[in-house]
Amino acid sequence: MSATDLQLTETHPPAPTGRRVRSPRLGIRAGLGLGFATMYLSIVVLIPLAALSSKAFDNGVSGFWDAVSSPEAWAALKLTVLAGLGVSVVNAVFGTLIAWVLVRDRFPGKSLMEAVIDLPFALPTIVAGLILLSLYGVQSPIGINLAFKVSGVVMALLFVTLPFVVRTVEPVLWELDQEMEEAAVSLGASRLTTFRRVVFPNLLPAIASGTALSFARAISEFGSTVLISGNLPFKTQVSAVFIYGQIESDRPEIAAAVSVVLLVLSLVVLLALDGLQRWGRRRG
Amino acid sequence: MASATTAKTTAARLGLRAIAIFYVGIMLLFPVGLLFWRTFEHGIQPVWDQLTTPSAAHAFRVTVIVAFWAVLGNTIFGLVTAILLVRHEFPGKRVLNALVDLPFAVAPVVVGLSLILVYGPHTSVGSWFADHGIDVIFALPGMVIATMFVSLPFVVRELVPVLEEIGDDQEQAAWTLGASRRQTFLRVTLPSIRWALAYGVVLTLARSLGEYGAILVVSGNVIDHTQTAPLYVGAQYANFNPQGAYAVAFALAAIAIVAIIILNVLRPKERT
Amino acid sequence: MGIAVRNVTKRFGDFVALDDVSVEIPSGDLTALLGPSGGGKTTLLRIMAGLEQPDEGVVEINGVDATKLPPQSRNVGFVFQHYAAFKHMTVAKNVAFGLSIRKRPRAQIKSRVTELLELVHLEHFADRYPNQLSGGQRQRMALARALAVEPEVLLLDEPFGALDAQVRKELRTWLRRLHDEVHVTTAFVTHDQEEAMDVADTIVVIAKGHIEQIGTPSDLYDRPTSDFVMNFLGPVTQLAGAPVRPHDLEIVLEPGEDAVAGTVARVVKLGFEVRVDVDTADGETWVQLTRADADRLALSAGAPVGVRAVRAPTTEVPADATVEPVLDAFGG
Numbered sequence: 001m002s003a004t005d006l007q008l009t010e011t012h013p014p015a016p017t018g019r020r021v022r023s024p025r026l027g028i029r030a031g032l033g034l035g036f037a038t039m040y041l042s043i044v045v046l047i048p049l050a051a052l053s054s055k056a057f058d059n060g061v062s063g064f065w066d067a068v069s070s071p072e073a074w075a076a077l078k079l080t081v082l083a084g085l086g087v088s089v090v091n092a093v094f095g096t097l098i099a100w101v102l103v104r105d106r107f108p109g110k111s112l113m114e115a116v117i118d119l120p121f122a123l124p125t126i127v128a129g130l131i132l133l134s135l136y137g138v139q140s141p142i143g144i145n146l147a148f149k150v151s152g153v154v155m156a157l158l159f160v161t162l163p164f165v166v167r168t169v170e171p172v173l174w175e176l177d178q179e180m181e182e183a184a185v186s187l188g189a190s191r192l193t194t195f196r197r198v199v200f201p202n203l204l205p206a207i208a209s210g211t212a213l214s215f216a217r218a219i220s221e222f223g224s225t226v227l228i229s230g231n232l233p234f235k236t237q238v239s240a241v242f243i244y245g246q247i248e249s250d251r252p253e254i255a256a257a258v259s260v261v262l263l264v265l266s267l268v269v270l271l272a273l274d275g276l277q278r279w280g281r282r283r284g
Numbered sequence: 285m286a287s288a289t290t291a292k293t294t295a296a297r298l299g300l301r302a303i304a305i306f307y308v309g310i311m312l313l314f315p316v317g318l319l320f321w322r323t324f325e326h327g328i329q330p331v332w333d334q335l336t337t338p339s340a341a342h343a344f345r346v347t348v349i350v351a352f353w354a355v356l357g358n359t360i361f362g363l364v365t366a367i368l369l370v371r372h373e374f375p376g377k378r379v380l381n382a383l384v385d386l387p388f389a390v391a392p393v394v395v396g397l398s399l400i401l402v403y404g405p406h407t408s409v410g411s412w413f414a415d416h417g418i419d420v421i422f423a424l425p426g427m428v429i430a431t432m433f434v435s436l437p438f439v440v441r442e443l444v445p446v447l448e449e450i451g452d453d454q455e456q457a458a459w460t461l462g463a464s465r466r467q468t469f470l471r472v473t474l475p476s477i478r479w480a481l482a483y484g485v486v487l488t489l490a491r492s493l494g495e496y497g498a499i500l501v502v503s504g505n506v507i508d509h510t511q512t513a514p515l516y517v518g519a520q521y522a523n524f525n526p527q528g529a530y531a532v533a534f535a536l537a538a539i540a541i542v543a544i545i546i547l548n549v550l551r552p553k554e555r556t
Numbered sequence: 557m558g559i560a561v562r563n564v565t566k567r568f569g570d571f572v573a574l575d576d577v578s579v580e581i582p583s584g585d586l587t588a589l590l591g592p593s594g595g596g597k598t599t600l601l602r603i604m605a606g607l608e609q610p611d612e613g614v615v616e617i618n619g620v621d622a623t624k625l626p627p628q629s630r631n632v633g634f635v636f637q638h639y640a641a642f643k644h645m646t647v648a649k650n651v652a653f654g655l656s657i658r659k660r661p662r663a664q665i666k667s668r669v670t671e672l673l674e675l676v677h678l679e680h681f682a683d684r685y686p687n688q689l690s691g692g693q694r695q696r697m698a699l700a701r702a703l704a705v706e707p708e709v710l711l712l713d714e715p716f717g718a719l720d721a722q723v724r725k726e727l728r729t730w731l732r733r734l735h736d737e738v739h740v741t742t743a744f745v746t747h748d749q750e751e752a753m754d755v756a757d758t759i760v761v762i763a764k765g766h767i768e769q770i771g772t773p774s775d776l777y778d779r780p781t782s783d784f785v786m787n788f789l790g791p792v793t794q795l796a797g798a799p800v801r802p803h804d805l806e807i808v809l810e811p812g813e814d815a816v817a818g819t820v821a822r823v824v825k826l827g828f829e830v831r832v833d834v835d836t837a838d839g840e841t842w843v844q845l846t847r848a849d850a851d852r853l854a855l856s857a858g859a860p861v862g863v864r865a866v867r868a869p870t871t872e873v874p875a876d877a878t879v880e881p882v883l884d885a886f887g888g
Contacts, residue, residue, distance in 0.1 A: 026372060026374050029465065030368060030372050030374075033364045033367070033368055034368055034374060036361075036364055037361060037364050037365045037368060037380065038380075040357070040361045041361075041380075041383055041384075043429070044429055044432045044433050044436065045383065045386055045387065045433055045436065046383070047402055048395075048398030048399050048401065048402045048403075048433070049386075049390070049398055051398055051401040051402045051407075052394065052397060052398040052401055054401075055401050094303075094307050097300060097303060097304055097307075098304045098307065098308065100300065100304075101300050101301050101304040101305075102304075105297060105300070105301050107301060109305075111548075113304070113305065113308055114548065115544055115545065115548045116308060116312050116313060116544075117308065117312070118544045118547060118548075119312055119316065119540065119541070119544060120312070121487075121490070121491075122490040122491075122494065122540035122541075122543045122544050122547075123494060123536070123537060123540045124493070124494030124495070124496055124513075124514040124517070124533075124536050124540070125392075125494070125496045125497065125514075126496045126514045126515075126517045126518045126533070127319075127494070127514070127517060127533040127536050127537055127540075129518075130319070130517060130521065130529060130530070130533050131315045131316060131318065131319045131533075131537075132315060134318055134319070134322050135314070135315050135318050141318065158311060159311055159312070159315065162308075162311055162312065191293060191296070213388065216388060216389050217388075219391070220390070220391030220392065220394070221391075222391065222392055222393050222496065222497035222500075223392075223496035223497055223514070223518075226518070227518075227521065239391075240391050240392075240393050240394075240497065243391070243393050243394065243397065244393045244497075244500070244501065247393070247396070247397055247400075247501055252397065252400070252401065255397055256397060256401070259391070259393075259394040259397055259398075262391055262394065263389060263390060263391075263394065266388075266389035266390070266391075267389050270385070270388065270389055453636050453638060453640035454640050454641070454642055454643075456607055456627070456634070456636070456640065457634065457636060457640035457642075457698075457701075458642075458653070459606075459607070459626070459627040459628050460605055460606075460607070460627045460628075460630075460632060460633060460634035460702070461633075461653050461654035461657060461701065461702070461705060462628050462629075462631075462654050462657045462658060462705060463628065463653070463654075463657045464628060467657060471653075472642060475642075475644040475645075476642075476643060476644055478644075
């Protein structure tokens with residue numbers, strides 16, 4: 001074949017990428033749909049959150065800061081964030097492990113395990129709280145008493161956040177091309193090295209995403225901690241409980257201020273990890 | 285050499301399996317099993333009695349009504365938004381996409397607080413409604429909005445990947461065959477996403493039935509009035525009626541388990 | 557008549573997919589839109605169907621301006637590269653779709669569906685679902701579905717692109733026979749020149765958003781009006797600086813005045829044809845010989861030979877040549 005044959009495709013510019021580009025003008029029906037969606041979001045989510053942010057600064061920035069840095073609020077925040085971080089790290093490890101076993105292993109009862117993982121998603125938080133109280137509380141059948149202790153709070157948080165990392169990592173593991181691992185092994189890598197250098201980097205975005213979700217959920221948790229912790233200020237009171245207390249005591253500015261802190265924390269963590277996930281998707 | 289690595293692999297595999305089973309068992313199965321045991325400690329009759337008290341029955345009724353409206357609203361919102369996000373271009377699309385996920389970042393009690401701040405009896409919006417005879421906070425409408433808030437993302441998040449994967453080829457084929465947009469939506473789009481939609485609806489429903497923190501703040505927790513089943517559990521326990529609490533907790537857990545079974549049946553269909 | 561586009565331009569952002577393109581698909585013919593990927597042929601097809609809107613220009617169907625009509629109203633059948641089967645409907649329901657949209661009576665729908673399924677030889681698959689069919693079967697179903705509503709024009713977008721080579725060959729012969737039976741004005745997009753030449757009455761070569769040439773398969777093959785068309789439609793080599801088809805060359809053992817001198821570089825046996833690479837003063841040439849001729853010549857690497865054209869080589873397109881005016885191809 002002459003050289004000119006080979007040049008053929010190169011001389012023509014690549015077509016715009018697969019997806020057809022749509023015109024940026026919306027039809028009437030889509031425009032109405034967008035209007036509806038925006039209105040719904042505003043009524044349910046946006047306006048309330050705006051009111052919250054406004055209330056938090058009712059007494060200006062100094063008022064906000066005073067509310068957030070009061071000893072009780074601060075103690076609650078510290079406990080909440082530390083517990084949230086600790087629980088999220090545990091979930092990152094165990095969640096990945098469980099996802100691995102669910103995807104790569106086969107044994108009788110696996111589908112039961114697969115189904116059970118969803119339980120904390122579907123169970124009302126107060127029911128979880130009741131269950132944990134009966135298991136780890138004063139009347140514990142196994143003799144473990146975590147009532148009024150931080151460890152009780154931690155157990156409650158571990159319960160409700162268990163599924164997050166599992167559920168974000170599982171689909172990625174399913175999609176993972178096992179040929180990559182086979183290539184690594186054929187090049188002499190041990191299973192551990194293969195996991196560390198081939199599989200894990202590909203799982204990292206999903207693990208990060210699940211951990212972020214787990215953290216956001218953990219710092220927001222109310223119903224499951226309320227019973228076992230006894231809500232002792234400075235000891236076992238998490239921020240969500242503190243906020244509730246402030247609402248009941250008719251101090252909405254303080255409640256709003258601490259709420260804003262929680263909200264910002266969640267958003268920062270979720271955004272950071274969304275960024276990480278997008279970076280991961282671009283690579284892989 | 286080969287058998288040594290296989291043995292190591294098998295040991296590792298069994299080890300991982302054991303850890304996973306142990307962790308899930310201790311953290312999930314054992315506690316839930318204990319719930320069942322504690323509930324039926326004294327037999328079935330006391331449980332039934334507790335479940336059929338007027339207050340308990342009322343609580344279930346309120347829960348179902350609130351959940352129904354929240355699921356309806358979020359399903360419609362979910363369909364509209366998913367189609368907008370996948371099939372159309374418009375300025376602010378990425379903002380809309382991010383806003384849909386916002387409820388995941390908001391603690392339930394904070395949801396309740398924000399709603400009181402907008403729709404409470406002392407606000408301009410709230411008093412306007414009150415003047416027209418509608419109570420929002422400490423009444424059903426507020427509870428419905430709170431529940432909509434916390435369960436907002438599920439339908440959208442289930443539909444978007446499926447709509448993206450299916451692509452709009454089928455819809456275009458329908459147009460060339462003469463179908464109007466409405467006919468295309470009803471006869472081609474909707475059927476092609478039905479499992480993902482069902483999955484999203486079940487998730488929304490389970491979340492709506494079980495919401496505690498937001499409803500606690502927004503409803504005022506008035507027994508026989510605005511108290512939902514989850515609130516009932518908390519209240520009964522606080523009022524030294526653990527049997528009542530366990531009975532309703534058991535009922536809610538049973539509903540959650542049914543939901544999970546349905547989800548697990550739907551999940552493979554949703555994936556294809 | 558048939559379907560025509562006039563002065564159509566289409567841009568996607570900065571990318572110009574079609575630049576002032578005018579083409580007529582004659583009524584009753586089977587026409588191929590041939591060209592490399594990204595050249596604009598699929599865009600053109602979709603504009604004809606109403607699935608894209610041109611930025612400038614007009615689409616006419618049977619003489620009527622259809623540019624503003626939505627695809628629903630154009631009565632143009634469309635077959636997609638990846639079938640676009642309605643996965644949740646049976647084969648029969650897929651084929652019946654257009655008819656049920658038009659609210660035809662049930663008995664009529666049933667008989668028409670049966671008729672079409674027999675036409676495409678899927679009558680035993682009526683109650684199966686698309687995912688139970690092979691790729692080739694799905695595409696036949698898609699064709700039946702498009703034909704069910706008796707479209708005035710049938711458009712196919714790389715209809716065999718997603719299929720195995722063997723199935724592709726079978727289906728394109730089948731498409732030709734179907735067209736001979738049904739006679740619907742048909743246009744199909746392909747980047748495979750063999751497919752276009754095998755099946756089409758007329759070929760429209762499109763590249764970089766422009767029409768390169770329009771003509772019958774032999775017009776394009778034997779009388780290309782540009783280097784691009786010549787290169788795209790068949791093998792090309794050079795002799796004494798002029799482009800020529802390798803099978804239009806022959807090898808002689810006694811170099812004469814009309815034969816270019818050269819040395820055999822390689823002899824490759826490819827089934828029934830033999831390819832001989834020859835180094836000449838102007839560069840490398842390759843000659844396509846039949847096995848009989850090659851055996852007769854008994855060539856080996858390093859042998860001195862002469863290469864000459866059997867037919868007059870295609871002369872280089874003069875720098876100021878223009879592409880054949882579009883409508884001349886149809887004598888209009």
